[in-house]
Amino acid sequence: MIVKLYEKQLESKKEFDLILITDQVREAVADSGVKDGLCAVITQHTTTGIMVNEGLPDVEKDIEILLEKLVPHDDPYVHTRMLPSYGTCSGNSPGHLKSLLAGNHCLFPVIDGKLVLGHAQDIYFAEFDGLLRRKYYIHIMGE
Amino acid sequence: MVIDIHAHPVLFDVINPDDETLSFRKKQLGVYKSGRVPLDFALRLMDDAGIDKTLILGEDYSADSPRPLVSNDEIKTVLDAAPGHFIGFAGADPRKEDAKDELERAFSKLGLSGLYLNLSRLRMFPDDERLLPLMKLCEDSGKPVIFNSGYSWMPDTPAKYSEPVRFEDIACAFPRLRICLSHLGWPWHMQTVMMLMKYPNVYTDTSLVYMGTPTAWYSQIFTKEMDIGWLQNSFADKVMFGSDLPRWRQVRAMKGLRDLPVRKDVLERLLGRNAEEFLGWRERDDR
Numbered sequence: 001m002i003v004k005l006y007e008k009q010l011e012s013k014k015e016f017d018l019i020l021i022t023d024q025v026r027e028a029v030a031d032s033g034v035k036d037g038l039c040a041v042i043t044q045h046t047t048t049g050i051m052v053n054e055g056l057p058d059v060e061k062d063i064e065i066l067l068e069k070l071v072p073h074d075d076p077y078v079h080t081r082m083l084p085s086y087g088t089c090s091g092n093s094p095g096h097l098k099s100l101l102a103g104n105h106c107l108f109p110v111i112d113g114k115l116v117l118g119h120a121q122d123i124y125f126a127e128f129d130g131l132l133r134r135k136y137y138i139h140i141m142g143e
Numbered sequence: 144m145v146i147d148i149h150a151h152p153v154l155f156d157v158i159n160p161d162d163e164t165l166s167f168r169k170k171q172l173g174v175y176k177s178g179r180v181p182l183d184f185a186l187r188l189m190d191d192a193g194i195d196k197t198l199i200l201g202e203d204y205s206a207d208s209p210r211p212l213v214s215n216d217e218i219k220t221v222l223d224a225a226p227g228h229f230i231g232f233a234g235a236d237p238r239k240e241d242a243k244d245e246l247e248r249a250f251s252k253l254g255l256s257g258l259y260l261n262l263s264r265l266r267m268f269p270d271d272e273r274l275l276p277l278m279k280l281c282e283d284s285g286k287p288v289i290f291n292s293g294y295s296w297m298p299d300t301p302a303k304y305s306e307p308v309r310f311e312d313i314a315c316a317f318p319r320l321r322i323c324l325s326h327l328g329w330p331w332h333m334q335t336v337m338m339l340m341k342y343p344n345v346y347t348d349t350s351l352v353y354m355g356t357p358t359a360w361y362s363q364i365f366t367k368e369m370d371i372g373w374l375q376n377s378f379a380d381k382v383m384f385g386s387d388l389p390r391w392r393q394v395r396a397m398k399g400l401r402d403l404p405v406r407k408d409v410l411e412r413l414l415g416r417n418a419e420e421f422l423g424w425r426e427r428d429d430r
Contacts, residue, residue: 011184014191080355087174087296088390091356131191133184 004032006138012130016067018051018060019125021136022117025108028138029115037142039115042105044136047095047129049102055122067128071097095129102126110142144195146230146418147393149289149325149350149385151213152199154180157224158217171204171212173298177389182224189228192394195415196230200259200289201249203234211236215249222254230422232259232289237273246277250284256422257281261291263300269309278313282320285423292324293331294353296390307334314342321421325385326351332364339378343429346421348385349400349413357391357399371404379409380427383418 006028010019021041029039041050053059077093106123109116117123125136152158153172156179159165165179189197199221202212211217211234218231233249235242235258249255258281262269269290281288291297292305307328314322323346328335338345352360365374374382386396400413419425 074356074358076359077356080359082296082353086176087169087172088177089352091391091395131184131188133181 002032002034002037002140002142004028004034004140006031006140007135008138009133009135010125011133012127015128015130016064017127017130018063019127020055020122021125022055022123025123025138026115029110029140030113032140033113034110034140034142035113037110037140039108039110040105040137040139040141041108041123042137042139043099043125043134045099045129045134047092047099047127048134048136049099049104049126049128050106050136051102051124051126052106052117052121053124054120055124067098067101070101092129098126098128102128110140144415144419145193145397146384146415147189147192147194147197147386147388147397148323148383148418148421149348150197150199150388150393151202151390152218152221152229153213154178154389155185155221156181158213158220167210168212171208171297173296174389180389182221186225186228188393192392192397194393194397196228197388197393198230198232198256198289198418200232201234201255202259202261202264203236203245204264206236206238215245215253215255218249218255219253231255232257234259235277236265237267237271237277238265242273243276243280246280250280250286257287257289259289261295261297261300262304263291263295263302264297266301266304268304270312274313275316278317278320282317287321287323287421287423289323289325289348291326292335292347293326293328293351295326296353307331307338310338310345311342314338314345318342318344320344321346321423323348323383323421326387327364327382329353329364332368336369336373336378339381343427346381346383346417348383349396350385350387350390352387352391352396352399357396358402359399361399361403365403374403375405375409379405379412380417380420382413383421384414 079093153168233255235246386393
């Protein structure tokens with residue numbers, strides 16, 4: 001059994017930012033030496049997500065519009081207060097809720113040393129609370 | 144020009160070379176879970192918010208602390224690392240005998256633009272005579288002073304030392320000294336309103352979002368507890384945008400002001416022109 005963990009960093013450029021990371025995941029799988037197994041992509045944060053969808057700008061815009069409808073910026077959220085443990089104010093409830101909808105990880109098969117994706121599938125790191133410097137894991141397990 | 148008049152640079156990487164220094168600053172200011180912020184990233188955040196300049200506050204409580212929270216030389220380090228993007232205010236601990244000398248050095252040698260004092264942290268009332276030499280130096284030098292006013296989120300800061308009306312003696316004794324009673328003096332914001340109306344040399348800033356979103360909070364303060372006409376017509380030339388970075392992200396604090404139902408000329412004043420007058424960069428029309 002081979003187990004490899006890669007920690008990747010990126011910087012989001014705007015508050016809602018869908019960042020393609022398919023190539024980085026493919027590279028990690030190729031580097032891992034795993035021929036047959038499973039690849040998990042996991043975000044380290046609570047206002048981001050990992051998503052799979054078709055890498056087209058119109059699809060990305062529809063995702064943004066839908067999430068904005070479901071989680072409007074100016075709803076009366078509870079998570080709007082001073083946080084003693086941070087020393088800052090919580091103003092990012094929409095990011096937390098969009099993260100809940102997106103999910104924190106995705107799983108993919110690894111066969112013959114390659115990441116297996118459907119022909120239209122791309123992997124996104126989804127930022128809902130940018131701009132920020134972010135991290136995610138690529139965890140690969142197999143033979 | 145858009146100016147953020149109230150920011151604490153405690154997390155900037157250029158003044159935090161080691162974790163011990165960073166940890167000291169985080170504990171002193173009370174920003175416990177926050178991490179080091181690379182200066183180039185701070186500039187990107189300013190750019191994203193549409194902010195041309197951010198005023199960073201030096202803070203010195205070294206009479207009872209191992210070192211200044213942010214020294215004047217460290218403020219100068221940030222200014223030099225990003226020329227044109229920041230305005231530096233000095234700190235000086237009035238409890239120390241060399242406070243006036245240090246402030247003179249900050250103005251003449253380091254080129255800093257004003258003085259910041261948190262009297263709640265210093266446990267000094269505004270009528271404390273130890274403040275007088277610093278006030279006189281600032282007035283004679285044409286340098287403005289920002290006081291913490293009302294609530295301070297910093298640990299160990301009793302609010303009674305920063306009640307807005309207690310600054311009245313300074314406003315009277317130093318009529319050419321421009322002073323900012325920050326945070327609108329919340330929760331004594333009606334006292335601050337009186338000070339703004341009575342004294343041409345008194346200003347305030349909007350670094351006061353302690354509950355809810357900036358949009359909801361500013362609406363509560365300026366349209367419910369006050370009539371919006373107060374801000375628009377009576378002291379539109381006295382209120383300056385301040386984010387209280389890192390308590391709030393600049394872009395979010397500013398959105399709250401942009402959402403206020405005020406005229407365009409008033410918004411322009413809040414976001415920059417008033418700060419230019421406070422800093423002495425522009426003549427103020429006192430008519």
